[in-house]
Amino acid sequence: MRHVLSLLLENEAGALSRVSGLFSARGYNIESLTVAPTEDASMSRMTIVTTGSDDVIEQITKQLNKLVDVVKVVDLSEAPHIERELMLVKVRAVAKDREEMKRMADIFRGRIIDVTESSYVIELTGTQDKLDSFVGAIEPALVLETVRSGVCGVGRGDRVLKI
Amino acid sequence: MVLTGAEIVVRCLQEEKVDYVFGYPGGSVLFIYDELFKQDKVRHVLVRHEQAAVHAADGYARTTEKVGVALVTSGPGATNAVTGIATAYMDSIPMVVISGQVPTAAIGMDAFQEVDTVGITRPCVKHNFLVKDVKDIATTIKKAFLIAATGRPGPVLVDIPKDITAQKCEFVYPDKVVIRSYHPVAKGNGGQIRKALQLLTEARRPLVYTGGGVILSNAAEKLTRLVQRLNTPCTNTLMGLGGFPASDHRFLGMLGMHGTYEANMAMQHCDVLLAVGARFDDRVIGNTADFMKEPRKIIHIDIDPSSISKRVKVDVPIVGDLGEVLDEMIAVLENGEHRQELSATEPWWRQIEDWRGRSSLAFKNSDDVIKPQFVVEKLWEVTGGDAFVTTDVGQHQMWSAQYYRFDKPRRWVTSGGLGTMGFGLPAAMGVQLAHPGAPVACITGEGSIQMCIQELSTCKQYRLPIKVISLNNRYLGMVRQWQQIFHGNRYSESYMDSLPDFAKLAEAYGHVGLQVTKPGDVEAALREAFGRKDDLVFLDFQIDPAENVFPMVQGGKGLADMILSAEDL
Numbered sequence: 001m002r003h004v005l006s007l008l009l010e011n012e013a014g015a016l017s018r019v020s021g022l023f024s025a026r027g028y029n030i031e032s033l034t035v036a037p038t039e040d041a042s043m044s045r046m047t048i049v050t051t052g053s054d055d056v057i058e059q060i061t062k063q064l065n066k067l068v069d070v071v072k073v074v075d076l077s078e079a080p081h082i083e084r085e086l087m088l089v090k091v092r093a094v095a096k097d098r099e100e101m102k103r104m105a106d107i108f109r110g111r112i113i114d115v116t117e118s119s120y121v122i123e124l125t126g127t128q129d130k131l132d133s134f135v136g137a138i139e140p141a142l143v144l145e146t147v148r149s150g151v152c153g154v155g156r157g158d159r160v161l162k163i
Numbered sequence: 164m165v166l167t168g169a170e171i172v173v174r175c176l177q178e179e180k181v182d183y184v185f186g187y188p189g190g191s192v193l194f195i196y197d198e199l200f201k202q203d204k205v206r207h208v209l210v211r212h213e214q215a216a217v218h219a220a221d222g223y224a225r226t227t228e229k230v231g232v233a234l235v236t237s238g239p240g241a242t243n244a245v246t247g248i249a250t251a252y253m254d255s256i257p258m259v260v261i262s263g264q265v266p267t268a269a270i271g272m273d274a275f276q277e278v279d280t281v282g283i284t285r286p287c288v289k290h291n292f293l294v295k296d297v298k299d300i301a302t303t304i305k306k307a308f309l310i311a312a313t314g315r316p317g318p319v320l321v322d323i324p325k326d327i328t329a330q331k332c333e334f335v336y337p338d339k340v341v342i343r344s345y346h347p348v349a350k351g352n353g354g355q356i357r358k359a360l361q362l363l364t365e366a367r368r369p370l371v372y373t374g375g376g377v378i379l380s381n382a383a384e385k386l387t388r389l390v391q392r393l394n395t396p397c398t399n400t401l402m403g404l405g406g407f408p409a410s411d412h413r414f415l416g417m418l419g420m421h422g423t424y425e426a427n428m429a430m431q432h433c434d435v436l437l438a439v440g441a442r443f444d445d446r447v448i449g450n451t452a453d454f455m456k457e458p459r460k461i462i463h464i465d466i467d468p469s470s471i472s473k474r475v476k477v478d479v480p481i482v483g484d485l486g487e488v489l490d491e492m493i494a495v496l497e498n499g500e501h502r503q504e505l506s507a508t509e510p511w512w513r514q515i516e517d518w519r520g521r522s523s524l525a526f527k528n529s530d531d532v533i534k535p536q537f538v539v540e541k542l543w544e545v546t547g548g549d550a551f552v553t554t555d556v557g558q559h560q561m562w563s564a565q566y567y568r569f570d571k572p573r574r575w576v577t578s579g580g581l582g583t584m585g586f587g588l589p590a591a592m593g594v595q596l597a598h599p600g601a602p603v604a605c606i607t608g609e610g611s612i613q614m615c616i617q618e619l620s621t622c623k624q625y626r627l628p629i630k631v632i633s634l635n636n637r638y639l640g641m642v643r644q645w646q647q648i649f650h651g652n653r654y655s656e657s658y659m660d661s662l663p664d665f666a667k668l669a670e671a672y673g674h675v676g677l678q679v680t681k682p683g684d685v686e687a688a689l690r691e692a693f694g695r696k697d698d699l700v701f702l703d704f705q706i707d708p709a710e711n712v713f714p715m716v717q718g719g720k721g722l723a724d725m726i727l728s729a730e731d732l
Contacts, residue, residue: 014281017285021285066469068310
């Protein structure tokens with residue numbers, strides 16, 4: 001089962017490697033991991049997408065809570081939540097493909113944020129599925145590179161992760 | 164008061180009432196050593212290898228209720244300490260290790276004796292710190308002691324660059340520190356405690372299984388009261404020995420891979436299992452699937468939530484300090500909330516006595532060759548069962564656990580989790596310093612002792628009258644035993660050729676050495692050794708090289724599937 005874990009952790013050198021080290025040392029999966037400081041500069045917020053049985057997810061949560069730098073852990077996927085990911089795709093855009101790429105970007109509500117004679121960079125946000133679909137919908141030979149941020153998540157409504 | 168970083172380090176140790184620091188100097192810690200030189204409150208013990216410094220701090224911590232402290236230099240000083248740190252981590256021993264680091268400006272430059280100590284130790288510490296500002300030294304050390312000693316204890320490393328120890332700042336030692344993300348639970352959930360007592364008082368086949376947590380949380384007395392009150396059988400893990408008195412008839416001995424028949428059978432067939440500060444590890448329950456095929460209710464008390472339902476699913480989890488939880492369990496029982504029909508467990512006790520009747524620890528003694536079990540039994544007799552016993556790792560460790568019957572906690576010092584050969588002698592140094600005048604035995608083998616034998620020199624310098632009981636069978640015995648059973652008697656690299664004359668070696672270090680070859684001389688040799696109150700005596704017992712440790716549960720097999728003696732092979 002896929003789970004989205006959201007963490008608050010001390011914004012300190014080494015905190016990230018404590019988390020990633022825990023996953024590799026205990027053989028847990030990481031599908032994606034994103035981290036950045038929060039409005040409180042002393043803390044970072046991390047979103048980890050992982051897969052595992054309920055027992056494994058329970059262990060992951062407990063082990064994360066045990067790390068001294070980890071302030072709080074929630075499993076966002078236990079309740080209604082929102083996920084978003086940002087993707088930048090650089091595509092070849094020449095001749096008739098130029099029109100086609102513009103149209104595809106519009107359909108997926110993407111934005112073209114860089115234009116050259118032969119290429120576009122398309123910015124797209126959405127769920128993992130949406131980004132996957134976009135990549136699937138365009139001609140593979142035209143994709144020059146893709147960069148994805150990994151999933152960010154937040155609980156809906158009153159669910160707030162804060163100390 | 165304005166002090167240098169090095170002065171602050173030493174002042175912090177004084178504030179923490181540290182009486183011994185085990186260490187080894189080097190370039191990056193010179194300022195700290197200079198400050199140690201100028202005072203006499205914190206005594207420094209100079210070991211001969213950093214691994215031994217950490218093991219000595221470990222032995223000190225295990226037999227006191229204090230945090231062990233080690234001090235090492237950067238680079239090889241820190242890497243040598245890693246085995247000791249990992250040993251302490253696996254057994255949850257409270258410890259603070261201070262390591263020197265190259266100057267801040269040199270970090271990352273591949274400087275002389277530079278290593279990423281915080282990175283290397285991260286997977287084997289409870290927490291670690293790199294101090295980057297002299298103003299942070301005092302609070303960091305305060306935090307280190309707090310984290311090491313509270314919750315599930317463990318080693319904490321503080322890495323301090325050399326320039327930071329030379330800089331100055333105002334020194335104030337904080338009375339307390341708050342770490343917003345660190346709040347170990349102490350009190351257990353009352354509802355869960357009542358549920359547990361309901362199960363235990365209604366059980367037909369109850370069993371209490373306890374581990375190192377009971378020792379670490381000083382809960383042995385409370386555990387004993389609870390077990391006696393419930394009148395249940397009790398078994399200890401290797402780490403838990405001494406948590407329940409071995410002389411009580413409710414004690415079934417150690418369980419697990421080399422546990423007694425009655426302990427393993429009871430573990431497999433009980434209907435309600437109370438696990439206290441133990442973690443169902445592979446050496447204890449064998450094959451998990453086989454263990455779980457028997458229906459039983461499991462209650463698990465532990466301070467570390469991640470130990471609960473890790474290897475086996477638990478029915479009643481109780482997170483909390485064992486002492487507090489056991490206190491509350493006893494209080495609830497004494498309130499008479501739960502009625503217990505003591506006669507309901509009579510058939511279970513008869514079954515247990517029947518299993519006990521198999522005498523799974525019986526061994527054939529010999530008049531010609533010394534049996535290791537006999538040596539440990541005699542050691543128990545000669546020391547009145549009241550010595551501090553440290554061990555190394557292997558067959559001698561299991562024989563010690565099986566035949567030295569501990570009645571008190573914090574007497575038994577062994578590397579259970581990591582299984583570190585070379586642990587015994589340095590650990591005994593820490594024990595002897597913590598308990599001057601008390602009998603301290605280091606039971607070892609000719610393989611293990613050579614992994615830290617240089618410490619005989621430290622023992623001489625500090626006049627530590629440890630008794631080294633070497634069960635010398637000229638083999639890496641446990642390896643040989645597995646090769647005999649699982650690898651068709653092919654003793655690949657397990658024979659110890661070219662051994663030194665250990666008695667003479669001990670003499671070369673300035674100690675007393677005795678070689679014992681005849682069973683008839685064992686007791687006299689032990690009496691002589693323990694009679695020499697001021698001398699380290701190295702007893703080199705030439706034992707039966709073919710002796711194996713039984714009972715034995717083979718790796719991957721179920722607990723009830725035991726080899727009881729050589730005839731079962």
